[in-house]
Amino acid sequence: MQRESETTKDIVVIGAGVVGLSTAIRIQEKGGYRVTIVAETFPTDPKTIRYTSHWAGAHHVSILEMDKETFETMWTDSKHGGPLHGCFLxxxxxxxxxxxxxxxxxxxxxxxxxxxxxxxxxxxxxxxxxxxxxTLYPPAYLNWLLDRFLTNGGTMVHAQLQHVSQAVHGGISGLPQKPDAIVACIGLGARFLGGIEDKKVxxxxxxxxxxxxxxxxxxxxxxxxxxxxxxxxxxxxxxxxxxxxxxxxxxxxxxxxxxxxxxxxxxxxxxxxxxxxxxxxxxxxxxxxxxxxxxxxxxxxxxxRIGGIRLETEWLEAGPQSEIPVVYNYGHAGMGFQSSWGSASLALGLLEEALASGKPGTPYH
Ligand SMILES: Cc1cc2nc3c(=O)[nH]c(=O)nc-3n(C[C@H](O)[C@H](O)[C@H](O)COP(=O)(O)OP(=O)(O)OC[C@H]3O[C@@H](n4cnc5c(N)ncnc54)[C@H](O)[C@@H]3O)c2cc1C
The missing domain is CATH 3.30.9.10 (D-Amino Acid Oxidase, subunit A, domain 2)
Structure with a gap:
């Protein structure tokens, strides 16, 4: 019989904005995953133009179907006297x-x-x-997400990646040597990160x-x-x-x-x-x-992002005759908070589909 630590899958989430944190938590709380977030900027860092999430309002005025899931989750969070009292109004x-x-x-x-x-x-x-x-107050909300992620047993690694393969092949202290999958929640960074360089962003x-x-x-x-x-x-x-x-x-x-x-x-x-x-x-x-x-x-x-949020899977070379899935979840424009839980659930679905079948999941359009 396999021990639980042998069946647990190692997932690396790149990005610690509202999208990366929410996605990492969705994956963790599904069970069966050990999640590491690697990011240049975390909510605990000073505000910078390179990290959008600190600058949002953020209010919820739904636009996409996936926003409904976030609304339901945050409506509960915004309850007077709840754990996020002092963050939501x-x-x-x-x-x-x-x-x-x-x-x-x-x-x-x-x-x-x-x-x-x-x-x-x-x-x-x-x-x-x-x-x-x-509305929610982003710095407080983001730090609450990070705290929830760490309390769930997650690991955070501060690093700026030059190429997505750096998350796959080890070499960055704190990252798993052989992750089972990568989830890229890199916001505007998707335009620049080697191996992704999405010019639609x-x-x-x-x-x-x-x-x-x-x-x-x-x-x-x-x-x-x-x-x-x-x-x-x-x-x-x-x-x-x-x-x-x-x-x-x-x-x-x-x-x-x-x-x-x-x-x-x-x-x-x-x-x-x-x-x-x-x-x-x-x-x-x-x-x-x-x-x-x-x-x-x-x-x-x-x-x-031209074409909207990118929610799809590709496969990345991870060694001789081996590939791992990379799930993309970025390009949320002015809606990253209100789409956060909905797109995190869709990304989790893609991840599980890819890991189960060995093939890319169905992209979201
Ligand atoms: C003025 C303003 C008002 C807004 N108001 C609202 C609102 O009311 N409601 C709403 O829902 N949304 C609002 N938004 C939009 C929302 O802020 C964004 O959609 C959201 O913050 C995007 O989050 P993200 O996690 O995708 O990106 P980010 O917060 O930018 O996070 C990206 C993460 O990826 C990491 N990263 C990127 N590249 C690399 C790399 N190469 N190596 C390592 N790490 C990397 C970064 O360090 C960071 O951790 C507003 C935005 C602005 C600017």
């Missing part, structure tokens, strides 16, 4: 649009979903919908401003006919994150002053209530009234 969200898109099909399962009457629309909107959802730059505005307890987005997209989302600590920059192929790594003013003007137009109540009592507020409320500015590069 449930709130009322209003989605306004003038781009002709009707999101009912992918949003109508969200609690208290209804359309907003025309006389309650914000300036610039032609339609609107409202529902209950949540590109940055979509975002710039955010955190305002201390505890009097705003709701969130709003406006998707304009001209492609503009402004949003504000409240956080559990009384801060409100605002943004409105979504520019493809812009690698600029720090906040720009003109982007800050563009965002402040856009969000003030859809939510004048961001300005302090005592100012609004006296006059119409301007963006100068928001500047003293700024507590942080940041910018992040969303990992966009």
């Amino acid at each position: 449930r709130y009322n969200h209003s989605e306004y649009r003038s781009d002709g898109v009707d999101p009912t099909e992918w949003l109508d399962y969200m609690p208290e979903f209804r359309s907003i009457p025309n006389d309650e629309l914000v300036p610039g909107a032609t339609r609107g919908w409202t529902f209950t959802t949540f 590109y940055p979509i730059r975002g710039q955010t401003i955190t305002l201390k505005a505890p009097w705003v307890k709701y969130g709003r987005t406006l998707s304009g006919a001209d492609g503009s997209y402004f949003y504000l989302m409240p956080r559990v600590n009384g801060d409100v994150l605002v943004g409105g920059i979504r520019v493809a192929d812009d690698w600029f790594p720090v906040p720009r002053a003109q982007d800050r003013d563009y965002v402040l003007a856009g969000v003030l137009a859809i939510c004048p209530e961001l300005a302090p109540p005592e100012i609004r009592a006296k006059r119409v507020p301007t963006i100068d009234d928001l500047r003293p409320l700024i507590v942080e500015e940041g910018c992040g590069l969303r990992p966009g």
Whole structure:
């Protein structure tokens, strides 16, 4: 009879953003796997432009079918008094649009979903919908995921890989000598990592401003006919994150002053209530009234991908006449948090299919 340690499979997950951590946990908690995460940046590291997950909002406004699984999981996590109390905030969200898109099909399962009457629309909107959802505070959430992974017995290895084969052939201290499979959750890194170099992956730059505005307890987005997209989302600590920059192929790594003013003007137009109540009592507020409320500015590069998220398997040479599966799970653009558990489950399915059959699983399209 084989001992359990001999049947347990060694999996290396590359990447410790929200996608890598969630995927590693899904694999661990299925049972039968020993999981090592190797990454250049972990949530415990300082914020850097090379790690997108720290910069997200993050709110949940579903778009993909897989987002539903994440919503269900995080809805439970966001329960008042639960283990993630202090990280999640449930709130009322209003989605306004003038781009002709009707999101009912992918949003109508969200609690208290209804359309907003025309006389309650914000300036610039032609339609609107409202529902209950949540925000989470990314640094706290990511560290909670890492803690869960380590408590489950996972191993973390800090290293920047130059080629995916470095995860296969050993040589990096802490990695298993002969892993059974690799799972690549490398976000924008997929464009550069040798052996993958996926040129369909590109940055979509975002710039955010955190305002201390505890009097705003709701969130709003406006998707304009001209492609503009402004949003504000409240956080559990009384801060409100605002943004409105979504520019493809812009690698600029720090906040720009003109982007800050563009965002402040856009969000003030859809939510004048961001300005302090005592100012609004006296006059119409301007963006100068928001500047003293700024507590942080940041910018992040969303990992966009032509064709959407890559969820598929390939086989990599792992020695004489031997190959191992590499499951890809990257390219989540502006949805990595809300797609995280759903895409982690799909990646686990691909992994198990490949290990069981010795053949690639069915890609997700
Ligand atoms: C301003 C902004 C607002 C956003 N708001 C939301 C929101 O409200 N809701 C939402 O769902 N999403 C939001 N997003 C999107 C979300 O942040 C991303 O989709 C998500 O963070 C992507 O996660 P990831 O794990 O794929 O990538 P990352 O977080 O970038 O992680 C990639 C990991 O791979 C590692 N890696 C890469 N290459 C290598 C290598 N060669 N060797 C070793 N390690 C490597 C990195 O070190 C890192 O650990 C927002 C993004 C931005 C910028």
